[in-house]
Amino acid sequence: MPKVIFRIGNFPIHLFGLFIALGILGGLYILRQEVIRKNFDEEKVFDLAIYSIIVAIIG
Numbered sequence: 001m002p003k004v005i006f007r008i009g010n011f012p013i014h015l016f017g018l019f020i021a022l023g024i025l026g027g028l029y030i031l032r033q034e035v036i037r038k039n040f041d042e043e044k045v046f047d048l049a050i051y052s053i054i055v056a057i058i059g
Contacts, residue, residue, distance in 0.1 A: 032046075
């Protein structure tokens with residue numbers, strides 16, 4: 001399996017990083033659907049989600 005799937009200029013895009021990004025985007029999409037369905041405060045939920053993603057990547 002190739003480690004680098006393509007490059008944008010000198011910047012390589014790795015398969016693992018692509019899947020991580022797709023997982024984050026998919027999770028945010030599902031979160032948005034639930035926020036709308038349950039009438040939560042969208043701004044507060046997405047602020048918490050962004051902080052959670054940053055901490056998860058660091059940790």
